[in-house]
Amino acid sequence: MAYGRHGQQARDPQHYRVLVHSLFSSPTSITLGNIVTTAVPLFCWHVTRDTTFVPVFLVSSAVLLLRIVIFVRYHLAIRQREQSDVEMAAWDREFFLSATAMSVVIGMTAYFAVANTEDVSAHVITITTVIAFSAGYIARNAGRPFIVVVQLMAMCVPLSIGLLLAEEPYYSWIAVFTLLFVASNIAILFSLNRNLVELAAARKRSERLAASLRSKNVTLDTALNSMVHGMVMFSANLELELANSRFADMYRLSAGDLAPGLRLTEMLDRLIKAQVLSHGCARDLGEACRRALQSGRTNEVELLTERGQIFVVHTELTPDGGILMVTEDATERKAAAAQIERMAHTDNLTGLPNRFRFNQVLRKLCTDAQCGGKSFAVFYVDLDNFKSINDSLGHEAGDRLLIEVAQRLQAVLYRGELVARFGGDEFLLLTRPMRPEDAADAGRRILDAMSPPFTLAGRTLHVTTSVGIALMPEHGRDQSDVLRAADMALYEAKSAGRNTFVLFDPKIAENLNSRRELEQDLREACRNGDLFLHYQPIVNLRSRRVVSYEALMRWKHPVRGLVPPSTFIPIAEDTGLIAEMGEWAIKQACLDARAWPDDVSVAVNVSAFQFKNTAGLIAAVQAALLASRLPPSRLELEVTESLLIEDQEASVQAIQALHQLGVRFSLDDFGIGYSSLAYLARYPFSKVKIDRTFAQHVTVEGPSRSIIEVVCQLAARLGMRVVVEGIETEEQREEVERIGAEQAQGYLFGRPEPVSKLVPPREVAA
Numbered sequence: 001m002a003y004g005r006h007g008q009q010a011r012d013p014q015h016y017r018v019l020v021h022s023l024f025s026s027p028t029s030i031t032l033g034n035i036v037t038t039a040v041p042l043f044c045w046h047v048t049r050d051t052t053f054v055p056v057f058l059v060s061s062a063v064l065l066l067r068i069v070i071f072v073r074y075h076l077a078i079r080q081r082e083q084s085d086v087e088m089a090a091w092d093r094e095f096f097l098s099a100t101a102m103s104v105v106i107g108m109t110a111y112f113a114v115a116n117t118e119d120v121s122a123h124v125i126t127i128t129t130v131i132a133f134s135a136g137y138i139a140r141n142a143g144r145p146f147i148v149v150v151q152l153m154a155m156c157v158p159l160s161i162g163l164l165l166a167e168e169p170y171y172s173w174i175a176v177f178t179l180l181f182v183a184s185n186i187a188i189l190f191s192l193n194r195n196l197v198e199l200a201a202a203r204k205r206s207e208r209l210a211a212s213l214r215s216k217n218v219t220l221d222t223a224l225n226s227m228v229h230g231m232v233m234f235s236a237n238l239e240l241e242l243a244n245s246r247f248a249d250m251y252r253l254s255a256g257d258l259a260p261g262l263r264l265t266e267m268l269d270r271l272i273k274a275q276v277l278s279h280g281c282a283r284d285l286g287e288a289c290r291r292a293l294q295s296g297r298t299n300e301v302e303l304l305t306e307r308g309q310i311f312v313v314h315t316e317l318t319p320d321g322g323i324l325m326v327t328e329d330a331t332e333r334k335a336a337a338a339q340i341e342r343m344a345h346t347d348n349l350t351g352l353p354n355r356f357r358f359n360q361v362l363r364k365l366c367t368d369a370q371c372g373g374k375s376f377a378v379f380y381v382d383l384d385n386f387k388s389i390n391d392s393l394g395h396e397a398g399d400r401l402l403i404e405v406a407q408r409l410q411a412v413l414y415r416g417e418l419v420a421r422f423g424g425d426e427f428l429l430l431t432r433p434m435r436p437e438d439a440a441d442a443g444r445r446i447l448d449a450m451s452p453p454f455t456l457a458g459r460t461l462h463v464t465t466s467v468g469i470a471l472m473p474e475h476g477r478d479q480s481d482v483l484r485a486a487d488m489a490l491y492e493a494k495s496a497g498r499n500t501f502v503l504f505d506p507k508i509a510e511n512l513n514s515r516r517e518l519e520q521d522l523r524e525a526c527r528n529g530d531l532f533l534h535y536q537p538i539v540n541l542r543s544r545r546v547v548s549y550e551a552l553m554r555w556k557h558p559v560r561g562l563v564p565p566s567t568f569i570p571i572a573e574d575t576g577l578i579a580e581m582g583e584w585a586i587k588q589a590c591l592d593a594r595a596w597p598d599d600v601s602v603a604v605n606v607s608a609f610q611f612k613n614t615a616g617l618i619a620a621v622q623a624a625l626l627a628s629r630l631p632p633s634r635l636e637l638e639v640t641e642s643l644l645i646e647d648q649e650a651s652v653q654a655i656q657a658l659h660q661l662g663v664r665f666s667l668d669d670f671g672i673g674y675s676s677l678a679y680l681a682r683y684p685f686s687k688v689k690i691d692r693t694f695a696q697h698v699t700v701e702g703p704s705r706s707i708i709e710v711v712c713q714l715a716a717r718l719g720m721r722v723v724v725e726g727i728e729t730e731e732q733r734e735e736v737e738r739i740g741a742e743q744a745q746g747y748l749f750g751r752p753e754p755v756s757k758l759v760p761p762r763e764v765a766a
């Protein structure tokens with residue numbers, strides 16, 4: 001390729017194009033120079049009249065024209081489109097040939113003038129022209145040194161030969177000088193060319209550097225302006241150096257407000273004036289910057305803007321001693337964090353603090369109390385029968401009940417006290433320190449708060465609660481102690497019949513422990529068959545004949561002796577053992593009754609708990625009847641009102657199903673508890689057993705007697721029989737008989753006895 005031949009440096013095409021272009025860069029100099037070279041032979045012909053110069057003049061004119069044409073064509077071509085590498089090589093070639101031709105013309109003119117003529121003026125003009133052009137070419141065409149070398153040779157070699165042939169000693173010296181001049185010029189030429197090439201390379205490098213810097217700047221700019229945080233940089237003397245657009249947006253500043261050189265104090269003043277920051281916040285921000293500057297440590301400051309945004313500003317020292325300030329708009333982050341914190345500590349339904357929050361507060365109070373701080377009281381509140389309300393009225397009503405209970409409990413509290421929902425229907429209150437008598441007052445206030453009826457699902461409902469109270473530090477040294485004490489007190493309140501409060505007492509813990517032991521022993525008694533039945537007669541008052549025997553369960557404890565059913569039946573109910581025990585009682589009672597006269601029935605107590613598995617109960621009764629072959633009409637099942645109050649559809653259906661089998665039902669312990677006469681009409685009872693507390697006072701005029709009277713009348717109308725329980729004296733017997741009761745049960749007629757001692761089975765002495 002052209003550049004391969006003509007220039008060893010022009011390896012880089014880009015570079016080569018620049019050098020070729022430089023050859024055509026000055027048309028004026030080329031044109032004027034060539035006019036001079038055309039004029040020189042004309043001048044020589046004029047002064048010498050030597051005709052040799054005429055053809056030289058003509059050739060020179062032709063070369064001048066040719067060069068002008070090449071120049072014009074080149075400039076037209078590059079104006080039209082960028083020239084390819086091959087085209088550039090062609091232009092290089094054309095320039096080289098035309099320039100060499102012109103140099104040959106100059107050289108030949110000088111040769112003819114010096115060798116063939118005696119005219120000094122012709123000598124001077126041609127010698128100076130060759131020297132001047134040689135120097136000029138070096139400067140002009142240094143980009144293409146090969147062309148220049150050829151040009152120098154083409155001009156200076158014929159001149160030197162001419163000078164030597166002139167046989168003038170001075171001219172010979174000039175010839176030598178000319179050749180030395182050429183040699184030194186070639187050296188200068190190459191040095192110039194090297195500089196040129198280096199200059200071009202340096203320019204290229206600097207252009208590349210500038211382009212890369214420009215692109216880096218753009219990238220940095222884009223990065224800065226697309227940051228989610230606002231960023232500013234101040235110099236060591238706190239003058240603004242740089243700010244991104246996010247910073248301007250966050251602080252409601254314009255780009256003009258943030259001109260480099262703006263002092264930090266000026267910027268803070270602007271923020272105060274524009275009501276972006278208060279005086280206090282602006283001062284905090286300024287101090288954070290100055291602190292970072294002095295200590296060199298990162299600082300963080302939180303600002304609340306006048307618009308209510310929360311800005312978290314980090315300030316730190318930059319490597320050149322300035323300040324970098326990054327602002328995060330933390331409004332949403334903080335709000336979300338606060339919301340999560342609230343949710344983690346709050347019960348969703350009632351809006352009260354939850355168990356987690358309660359434990360936190362309790363832990364803190366316990367630690368304070370241990371360190372001699374204030375004591376306090378814990379109230380464990382649990383709704384009575386919440387589950388049945390939830391089951392019968394639906395969860396929505398249950399939820400509304402809990403919300404209202406929460407509100408009522410809050411109303412009971414004094415300032416600084418806390419109520420939390422512990423889960424389900426359990427609430428916990430933390431109150432100020434109190435003496436036992438104050439705790440009782442507070443317990444009463446809680447029960448009173450629940451006494452107004454609740455309206456749920458269009459029904460008016462009375463809901464009661466049980467409350468366990470523990471005092472710190474009297475009843476516990478730490479959090480778990482005091483909570484356990486309150487829990488035990490609550491358990492005691494539940495066992496005591498609910499709708500009451502109990503203040504913890506160490507005896508409660510003892511009772512509970514012995515109850516746990518009993519629980520264990522009862523399980524074993526069930527497994528070992530340590531339970532047995534006693535039978536107590538129920539007699540017809542008029543005929544004095546035994547109409548039935550009530551089966552009453554007994555447990556002989558290996559250490560404690562006979563444990564009363566009032567102790568072990570509630571334990572059996574709590575632990576679920578009652579299902580198994582009740583099944584056994586029905587089966588055993590039916591088997592025992594099989595041996596009795598046909599008109600003597602057996603009555604078995606059935607706990608409300610057994611109705612939780614109605615299918616199991618029905619199956620157990622059927623199995624007992626089948627195994628004993630006892631007619632169903634001789635089996636009576638005694639249930640209490642607690643079963644009916646819950647009004648469970650499944651219980652009603654089970655009673656109906658068993659009734660249809662022929663089994664009879666008695667309503668036990670009537671008169672205590674809820675005592676709704678409506679139950680008597682609604683369920684298929686064949687007997688109602690009036691609780692023994694009424695028999696105690698039946699001999700004196702009063703409500704007991706009236707109640708027995710009314711129940712007897714109503715039962716007669718409904719076709720039911722009345723049994724009065726607990727007849728111990730002859731007077732009581734006479735009185736209940738006179739009132740109109742048909743049957744009675746009590747020590748007067750016989751105590752509960754083992755089946756073997758039931759003599760005489762038919763009649764009792766009374």
Ligand code: C2E
Pocket residue numbers: 536551552553564565566569582585605606607638668669692725726727728745746747748752
């Ligand atoms: P209940 O069904 O009302 O049984 C009558 C209770 O009154 C019996 O107490 C009986 O001994 C007692 N009693 C009878 N006549 C008199 C009297 O003239 N004076 C006095 N002071 N008491 C009299 P007991 O045997 O202690 O049973 C207590 C309760 O335990 C029963 O009351 C019953 O509710 C429950 N119970 C007993 N056995 C069973 C059972 O097998 N299953 C279930 N679920 N409960 C049972």
Ligand code: MG
Pocket residue numbers: 550605638668
């Ligand atoms: Mg009974």
Ligand code: MG
Pocket residue numbers: 668669689691725
């Ligand atoms: Mg009873």
